[in-house]
Amino acid sequence: MTWNWDVARDFLPELLDGLLITLQATALGSVLAFALGLVWALALRSPTRFVRWPVGVFVEFIRNTPLLVQLFFFYWVLPSWDIKFSALTTGVIALGLHYSTYVAEVYRAGIDGVPVGQWEAATALNMARGRTWFVVILPQAIRRVVPALGNYVIAMLKDSPMIALIGVTDMLQKARSEGATSFQYIEPYTMVGIAFILISYPASLLMRALERRLGH
Amino acid sequence: MATEPLTQNPAVDGSELIRFDHVTKRFGDNTVLDNLDFTVASGKHVTLIGPSGSGKTTILRLLMTLLKPEEGTIMVDGDYLTHEEKNGKLVPAGEKHTREVRKKIGMVFQQFNLFPNMRVLRNITEAPVHVLGMSKDEAEERARGLLDLVGLGDKYDAYPTQLSGGQQQRVAIARALAMRPQVLLLDEVTSALDPELVAGVLDVLRDLAHTTDITMLCVTHEMNFARDISDDVLMFDAGRVIESGPPEKIFSEPEHERTREFLSAVL
Numbered sequence: 001m002t003w004n005w006d007v008a009r010d011f012l013p014e015l016l017d018g019l020l021i022t023l024q025a026t027a028l029g030s031v032l033a034f035a036l037g038l039v040w041a042l043a044l045r046s047p048t049r050f051v052r053w054p055v056g057v058f059v060e061f062i063r064n065t066p067l068l069v070q071l072f073f074f075y076w077v078l079p080s081w082d083i084k085f086s087a088l089t090t091g092v093i094a095l096g097l098h099y100s101t102y103v104a105e106v107y108r109a110g111i112d113g114v115p116v117g118q119w120e121a122a123t124a125l126n127m128a129r130g131r132t133w134f135v136v137i138l139p140q141a142i143r144r145v146v147p148a149l150g151n152y153v154i155a156m157l158k159d160s161p162m163i164a165l166i167g168v169t170d171m172l173q174k175a176r177s178e179g180a181t182s183f184q185y186i187e188p189y190t191m192v193g194i195a196f197i198l199i200s201y202p203a204s205l206l207m208r209a210l211e212r213r214l215g216h
Numbered sequence: 217m218a219t220e221p222l223t224q225n226p227a228v229d230g231s232e233l234i235r236f237d238h239v240t241k242r243f244g245d246n247t248v249l250d251n252l253d254f255t256v257a258s259g260k261h262v263t264l265i266g267p268s269g270s271g272k273t274t275i276l277r278l279l280m281t282l283l284k285p286e287e288g289t290i291m292v293d294g295d296y297l298t299h300e301e302k303n304g305k306l307v308p309a310g311e312k313h314t315r316e317v318r319k320k321i322g323m324v325f326q327q328f329n330l331f332p333n334m335r336v337l338r339n340i341t342e343a344p345v346h347v348l349g350m351s352k353d354e355a356e357e358r359a360r361g362l363l364d365l366v367g368l369g370d371k372y373d374a375y376p377t378q379l380s381g382g383q384q385q386r387v388a389i390a391r392a393l394a395m396r397p398q399v400l401l402l403d404e405v406t407s408a409l410d411p412e413l414v415a416g417v418l419d420v421l422r423d424l425a426h427t428t429d430i431t432m433l434c435v436t437h438e439m440n441f442a443r444d445i446s447d448d449v450l451m452f453d454a455g456r457v458i459e460s461g462p463p464e465k466i467f468s469e470p471e472h473e474r475t476r477e478f479l480s481a482v483l
Contacts, residue, residue, distance in 0.1 A: 121331070123281065124325075125391070125395060126319055126395065139333045140331075
């Protein structure tokens with residue numbers, strides 16, 4: 001098999017369409033993961049055992065089962081309970097939920113890293129607990145973990161092709177369609193690989209630079 | 217340990233602002249405060265001295281509700297701090313009650329504990345606006361006044377990390393004062409500072425002590441400062457007050473052997 005530039009040129013618009021979907025899924029999945037992760041992290045610090053315990057079990061369950069299984073579960077099982085989403089939305093939910101359990105752990109480390117004196121100062125100023133969390137503790141905690149969060153976004157980007165398996169027309173799905181119709185494989189899959197490396201390698205360099213700047 | 221009567225009331229004039237009744241605080245098997253009684257009258261400046269581990273800082277942390285006593289009660293301005301009365305019974309204080317009584321107390325910490333994610337002005341205005349409900353304009357005007365008072369009128373826009381330790385501590389003093397506490401707790405506020413920065417902080421506190429009627433409870437190793445600002449000095453040893461009185465007496469003619477030993481070691 002030899003490289004055919006004509007095939008590559010023809011596939012390029014398809015690739016860019018797919019890239020848009022890939023980026024969209026990663027971006028929305030990240031937002032969901034950051035938000036849900038925060039919910040888990042705070043719930044795991046709840047003074048009530050009846051909050052901590054079920055959330056802990058749920059988080060461990062999600063973290064210790066494969067993303068692909070979760071994805072298929074959401075895609076095939078939820079509709080039978082009359083919960084229906086588009087393939088892309090289902091993909092975003094699966095990615096976001098799965099990664100939220102890792103993000104929760106990142107937040108936890110960030111929160112633990114805030115000196116206890118910050119809590120004490122907030123108490124001495126008689127600040128309400130919620131206000132202490134949102135203007136004192138979390139801004140400092142999250143700032144510390146931005147590089148770690150960024151690394152999970154990159155990991156999610158690289159896991160995102162799984163959503164092709166439920167029919168989302170991301171980059172991988174575009175390459176699969178191309179192969180199925182034209183029987184050209186080398187160009188589409190190579191180009192998908194290159195597209196991933198062009199995004200994720202600079203992004204991981206950026207995270208490394210951020211880590212250095214934040215003094216880790 | 218036996219619980220014979222301890223010191224006489226160190227501050228007999230003025231109304232009683234702080235009262236410790238039979239307060240015991242333990243960390244594991246270590247009894248840090250042992251059945252402690254003492255009172256502080258309103259407007260007094262009281263310094264707690266004694267060897268490290270004698271429980272001085274624990275007293276401030278109990279008053280700030282950063283710790284809870286195992287036994288005994290603490291009252292501030294006539295209200296229970298650690299407890300509240302419900303149906304005529306004394307029960308451990310809930311969050312709402314604690315916040316109500318805690319309003320009267322402010323604290324300055326050894327490590328400053330400024331909020332590094334906020335500029336100096338916001339450090340000072342955050343609690344007045346969001347806890348006391350003051351308008352932003354009023355809070356900022358007062359904050360600038362307080363910054364002038366601590367000699368940092370031009371630093372309102374800086375982040376804490378851009379300031380020296382001494383400057384950070386002066387901001388922390390301004391921040392505590394912005395809440396208009398009746399009692400200011402000072403926990404070894406110069407211990408973390410480079411020697412050349414200590415004087416600036418002590419000057420601010422000395423001014424405060426001499427020009428306001430705020431009650432001060434101070435843990436310090438700066439004996440000259442203690443002598444200068446204190447109405448009363450309490451000498452602690454092993455979780456109890458072993459001697460108390462005006463600074464002239466404690467520093468010049470200490471009665472207790474442990475006090476003499478301690479003072480000869482630190483003076």
